Amino acid sequence: MKLWSALLLLAASMSFVPLAHAADPVVARVNGFEIKQSDLDFAASEVGPRLGTVRPEDRKRVLMQFMIENELFAGAGEQEKLDESDTFDKRAAYHRRRALRDAFFDKNVRGAVDDAEAKKVFEENISKLKPEQEISARHILVDTEDEAKEVKAQLEGGSDFAKLAAEKSKDKNAEGGSLGFFSRGQMLKPFEDAAFALDVGKLSEPVKTSFGWHIIEIQEKRNQELPSFDDVKDPIISQLVVRKAQSVVGDLRSKAKIEILDPEIKRSMDDAAMRGEAPPLPDEEFKDEN
Missing domain, CATH: 3.10.50.40 (Chitinase A; domain 3)
Structure with a gap:
């Protein structure tokens, strides 16, 4: 499968960063539909973490391919009037909740972790290591x-x-x-x-x-030379975001009224809790990091 096709499958599970543009130029058209710079930026925030193996000079091209294919699928769906199907409103409602979740996550989890906090972790730990x-x-x-x-x-x-x-x-x-x-x-x-x-x-x-x-x-x-802050900043911030996510979701869970009505799912969740298995992190981006 081509990379941008794989990205389409990942997009729904990735968070986004709302971006404001004073100028939002049109960067492409697909069958008359305009793709703007903001669309590319949203695509980058959705799938950017999955582009680690793509050369920096190739990322814009890959994102554009992603957006083109996204629009081709969407346009074909409109032609088949899938937006009038019984399930479309439910699908749209689901993605609206996802968008709200993403906006909250960006503001209260990612937005709550900055370079200063990462620098503090670096100075308290890595910078005090003795060279080996x-x-x-x-x-x-x-x-x-x-x-x-x-x-x-x-x-x-x-x-x-x-x-x-x-x-x-x-x-x-x-x-x-x-x-x-x-x-x-x-x-x-x-x-x-x-x-x-x-x-x-x-x-x-x-x-x-x-x-x-x-x-x-x-x-x-x-x-051995010890790593500089710039060498390890990104993984430190990633770990801080994971910890912040665990803290925020734990606080939200403690205040929420959660009812599991499906008996099989409830039994499975109760069994997992008895085994001490933690609920998944609230961001799929961190699935493979722990």
């Missing part, structure tokens, strides 16, 4: 301890590490024996302990792991 050390290493992996000792002797005798690795190492994925940079927790513990104990430029004694015997050389040590 990482090392760049290379190794030669062989089957036996005697082979590893022989490899070390050759290296100490002046043999080229990369060339020897190409000739003797079982690890053919590590070109020239290079493993690149890694931090603690990414390698087998015997290998990690030996590697982090070495000084730059030094060779290890033979190290045994489940893969065989290693001779390790450390090429560089450094501290």
